Amino acid sequence: MEGRLVRLPFQDRFPQNLAKIVLIGSHLSEDPMETLQHLRALRILILNDDAFVKDRMICSAEGFIELKHLELRNLQKLEKWTVQDQAMPKLSTLTIVNCGKLVMRPDELQIVRRLQQMNAWQIHEELENSLKTVEAQMRADNVQPLPKIMFEHPSNGR
DSSP states (O other): OOOOOOOOOOOOGGOTHHHHTEEEEESSSSOOOOOOTTTTTTOOOEEESBBBSSSEEEETTTTOTOOOEEESSSSSOOOOOOTTTSTTTTTEEEEEOOOTTTTGGGGGGGGGOOOOOOOESSSOOHHHHHHHHHHHHHHHOOOOOOOEEEEEEEGGGG
C-alpha cells in the first residue's frame, strides 16, 4: 500500500492469510506493530518512506510469530524500537536503512542473535557501534551460526 493512511484498520479487518505487507508513505501516527503483530500468517513486513511518523515503536512478546523478513526504511522520526523477549521468533533477515535517529543499546539488540542476516545502512553511529558490540559478544560466546551483519555508509559508494 502506498500513500497516506494515518492509521491502520483494526487487525480483524485484515485477511488472516495475509503473508506480506509493504507500507510506503503511510504517515501512520499510531504504532503499526500493535496491529500487525497479531496477523498470524505475516512473513514479510516492509515499512518505507515515513510509513510511521512517531519516535517509538514496540514489538511485543509473542508478536509476529511467523515473520521472517522485516525492513525498516527511511523512517525519519523513529528514535527507539523496543523488541521484547519472544517477539518475532522466526525472524531471519532484518534490514534497517536510513533510520538516522534510531538508537539502541547492545542489550536492546538481543534479537540479532537469532538472525541469519542483518543489513544496517545509513544508520546512526551509536546504533552501528551497538551492533558491532553485539557482534563481538556473539563471536566471544561462539554463537553458531553467526549472523551476517552488513554495514554500508553513503560515502562507501557500494
